Amino acid sequence: MRVLVIEAGPDGRHDAGIVIPGRKGSTLGGQYDWNLTTVPQPGANDRVFAQNRGKVLGGSSALNLMTWDRTSIAELDAWEQTLGNTGWNWSSLYAAMLKAETFQPSSLYGEEGVGKTGPIGTLINRIIPRHQRTWTPTLLNLGLAENRESLNGHPIGVSTQPSNVHPNYTRSYAPDYLRLAKANLVLKLETRVAKINFAGTTATGVTLEDGVIITACREVILSAGSLQSPALLELSGIGDATLLSSLSIPVVKELPAVGQNLQDHIRIQASFQLQPEYHSFDALKNTSRAAIELSQYHAGNTSFYDYTASGYAYVPWTTVSPATAARLESLVQNDTSLTSPIDQLKRSYLSPPLSHTVPQVEVIFSDGYTGLQGYPPPTSPLHGMHTFTLIGVVQHPLSRGSVHITSRNTSQPPAIDPHYLSHPYDLSATTALARFLRTVAQTPPLRATWHTEYEPGVAVHTDAHWEAYARANTLSIYHPVGTCAMLPVADGGVVDTQLRVHGTRGLRVVDASVIPLLPSAHLQTLVYGIAERAAEMVVEAHQ
């Protein structure tokens, strides 16, 4: 079997912005980013949100922030038991996810939940800032238990978690799989696919942007991600017939769910100025200090440029407060419009028994400033301040949106409308989470490490202030899913359990777009697991 990989972006494997862990985030908005944006979001003061996506070998795995974690058993078992995806459950996906990874053992992590033989290197970062040593005791004081095996399907608790980083402190990401490839793999970089070609409803290959036609000997696998896979299907004649006809695109297969069911994790943040005896990752804002740290990095010594986050907490609403849990639960239970299988599942996560095992909130200890207001410029007296940031993430927002093409022109970005904060639960959850971040910071022993809340600041203190803060400051945490969902057609599915596009032949989708509903974890481990399973299916189909 021969494999051709067509990638729109270049090879970034030698670019320091991608390779050096401490430069995470520096590539956003640059040459390796598709730089997509949403349409204005009415729930969030009509803000237009960035939708960063990798346009480089390895896609978004080259840009991601290297959090390596895993969702809960119940959520993946629901793919089979509730959503009807036979064969897709915790057991099959867990085995596939572990195949992707080789974890470097650490005294901060137990035994279960990590892989030992895969191409992606993972480790617990050797840079743990002194003030982060207060992280676990602080969350214990808030009633959470310590979890030293948080990747084993039981994520609730406070944990020190791995990052996808090699033991030599370089990013480990999708191109690491190329080491396993043989001469049967051909890479075609800086080449954009314009559409998938069909004979009837059988995929025959692709047409590139320059008009070149490539014919597939066996099948076409679409892996353009949650925002561009549905767009490519629509450009190729698969989608809602009314939309396609309005753009004069001949309909190959009517599948109205293409581009629907868009879900994304939403985050809110708070930053705190450290006491003078603590030094944070913000030190790199000083250019001479940055140069020293970089030379340490290149010499193979411990350096701020090693840094990735390692302090995490996956939290049920009851830990935030029993009253908050009850209020949010009733908000969702009383909403009779939540009838789809996806919404019903999310609703079930808010009530016992699942509310005890499925996390609703994540809090990340992220050293240095990452807020919306911006780090003080060199002209400001605050420039040089050292901060840490708490990032809160709502795991199962109820807002669902869409992504659709608006033109036959392949270079016209799709209209992305996640409907952020459009469901009352999402706004209430984000508001409660923002307040909880302050509670966490004010809990000892973390409280002793900082003197001033830089963002949002003490002026934000009434219910109305917090809600306004949530509307003005909620961001995406880059996890769009669901736009080519693996579901039966009647439930809004685009692909079947073999990841084949319903009603077609010779065409699979293998990327985050097939994930039917948001997991309580960052996405990459699940995407590697889906890809591992897809590889087995492809081999089996063509043996």
Ligand SMILES: Cc1cc2nc3c(=O)[nH]c(=O)nc-3n(C[C@H](O)[C@H](O)[C@H](O)COP(=O)(O)OP(=O)(O)OC[C@H]3O[C@@H](n4cnc5c(N)ncnc54)[C@H](O)[C@@H]3O)c2cc1C
């Ligand atoms: C900034 C950022 C931070 C993140 N942080 C984390 C994290 O810390 N931990 C975590 O677990 N997850 C994280 N994620 C999410 C995770 O990286 C993604 O969910 C995952 O990479 C998605 O994989 P994918 O295959 O669906 O899509 P992508 O990785 O986006 O790959 C799609 C590929 O298709 C290519 N492509 C698109 N259209 C075409 C076309 N027409 N022709 C040819 N090629 C095309 C793109 O260039 C890209 O290479 C982050 C994502 C981002 C963007």
